[in-house]
Amino acid sequence: MSRTRPASGDAVRRRPKDRKAQIARASAEAFSSLGFHGVSMEAIASRVGISAAALYRHYASKYDLFRDAVLNLGQQLVDCTAFADDTEFEDPHEELDRLVSALIDTALANRESGGLYRWEGRFLRGDDQASLIAQMRTVHHRLQRPLRALRPELVSEQRWTLSIAVISVIGSIVDHRAKLPAVQVRALLADLSAALMATELPSSSDEVDTADDPAAPQPPSTESSKYEALLTESMRLFNHKGYRDTGMEDIAAAVGMPASGIYRYFAGKSDILAAAFRRAADRLSEDLTALTAAHPDSEDALTAVIDAYVARSFAQPELDYVYYTERLNMSPTDQKILRNMQRSTVESIVDLVVDVRPEWTPAQARFAVHAAMSLVIDLGRLMQYSNTPQNRAMLTRLLDVTLLGRYRLRAALPAK
Template sequence: MPEHAQIEARTRAQAGTATPAPRRRPKNRKAQIATVAAEAFSERGYHGVSIDEIASAVGISGPALYRHFPNKYALFRHAVATLAEALEGAVGELDAGDESDPADVLDRQVTALIRTTIDNRRTGGLYRWERRYLTSDDRGEIRSRMVAINGRLAHTVSRLRPDLTHTDCVLLSTAMLSVVGSITTHRAPLSTRRLQQLLLDACRAIVAVPLAPDVPEPGAASTPQGLTVANKREVLLHEAVLLFDARGYHEVSIEEIGATAGINASGVYRHFPSKAELLAAAFRRAADRVAVAVGSALTESSTPAEALETLSEFYVRLSFEHSALMSVYFAEIGNLPAHHRSDLRNIQRLNIEDWARLIGELRSDLSPVECRFLVHAALNVVLDTGTVMRFRSTASNRRRVQQLMLAILLGGGRSAEPRG
């Protein structure tokens, strides 16, 4: 040992201090970075998170993070792809021959998806809302994985329900995936064991739904056609919602919104002081419409079952006729200014509570928290199955989605009281 090192060692020994161990980079550093980033992206969105924030949360510098990922997009893509791969792997491990009991196979497939989603609950929002920020090639790759998962479920459903068409089987498998994925849209606590059973029972109820006949309606449009709106504020709000839904809040500028509405940027600011205020106005509009639907259902009904039937019908119609507005309502709340976000989250919670209270009166086997989980699942299914149907607002499409909602909320073997 060199003399200076010997002197330093003796000095440390006399002072009672040990020689510090050399710092070593954790072997799982890349996985740590990926986990922290995925949670941040899921909670605050792709544009709401910086590389420096992620690095700080991990306890490293920005340059150190770049040794593992060349840029933020690479980190984002890794996070989304990891989730899709985990879900595909969970189902892929359960391939069984057609001689197996389809009910048992479906239970195992759904349970595997539920467990994987619970494990990734804090990052699950990435696939649902943030995937639009991927490049077209990457988005196509992720979509292919999800289509493969859906196809495996649909095949099992077809064996269990040979009376259904392939399209119907895909609809039911989409609804089941939506139920499982709904737990990523909120943070309500529930024991893992109870949550697994609650979601599995809801998926079983979906598979048993006697779907209404799919009756095509020639000329039915995905959005209702009407007279031209002359109010410039309303035109701006309408065009902003369409753009936010198609490309995401951060990818749209005030200038684009104004150009689409036929108004220059300075004209936009006469109606809305900022893009954030435009988004807040869209949320207020959606919240008001949901509140009206809830209030109408309650005042027009004499029993909880009748109110639930009415409310689900109103909600499905609202979602189909204003699909872009409702999608923005659920997808973009994290981009609202803080002073708006708190108020609007409270409004959303109150709407959920109204639904949950009705469920609780009809299902004494469920706790209030469990009722709220089912409400989130049912609302999620409306947007996901509506997307599969391209929100084509035919009576049969709306009735089918309503049937799925009621199956989730009421469970197998139950039904809301028929009206009229």
């Protein structure tokens, strides 16, 4: 039986050899930019240039695709640092530099999709969640091994603080779209990581500010307090349960009002989310303006900004985390408004940093400011936002090192 040849000019379609890799890249970028709930199998298939039916031949469900995308990113971090298990290192400084360099290269290669394991990994289930945790633990242990040799005085909690700080700073590049040549990004992140690893961390015996917390503001009017309570309780629930698993009934019950009463203040959950973020952004902007005006010296102003930012993060721990995990649930218009507000805040801090660190360009300072913001979230979560003077001093010192290039001693206030 003779074979029929394709007509002249007809292309013979063949499945690319890297189809699986194409799907992995497309799905990771889609989940990272749109979130787990914002992506469909059809959308991913379209990105790859295949039909949804063809995609289902590779993956039985969206969750299967998501799980592989997240764990693949985690595995890349494990694989790029695997050399640390092969031999005994002779120079712990060199070993640490090699590990940091490998992590930076991997973060840069996955800048469009790295937000997936940072912010969407919470949707992994059971054993899959445990697998991601095990991957990250492996990377931390590899970083901590040469660190232990360099700084044997550190206790376990301090080693974890520093390894998380380094991974946070490196991972911060997936949270923004600031531009800088790759060679400069590598140099900057390596320098920040080295500075963090060398930081003398305050211990519980160190003298820290033990003054009482500022007095609570006077209670607002009844109508205003309902509005404020709705914002506060909503953010608490979004942080604890997640935006999609929090119903209007849950919010109403937390505030002590019928669900229908919420609609006197907000059109829906998305509006609550946007209002809470706008409120926080406005207050942060006001703080920056006031602190800059009160401190003509840029280093004094930057130090005051760091202190205020840390204090606010412990006072309202859910804000930053919920912003990065749930901001995609806002309308596109609200997302754009919040991005512009955040950009304005970052630029105000960048101006101070450049004055203090003239060796940096504004672009380099911008990366450092985002790294500092990432530290506040990741280390705050490590500390479970326990609002103690020691925890605030620890985080303040690491932000000092990141932005000032050194840490400044704060004058301890007498206890009241």
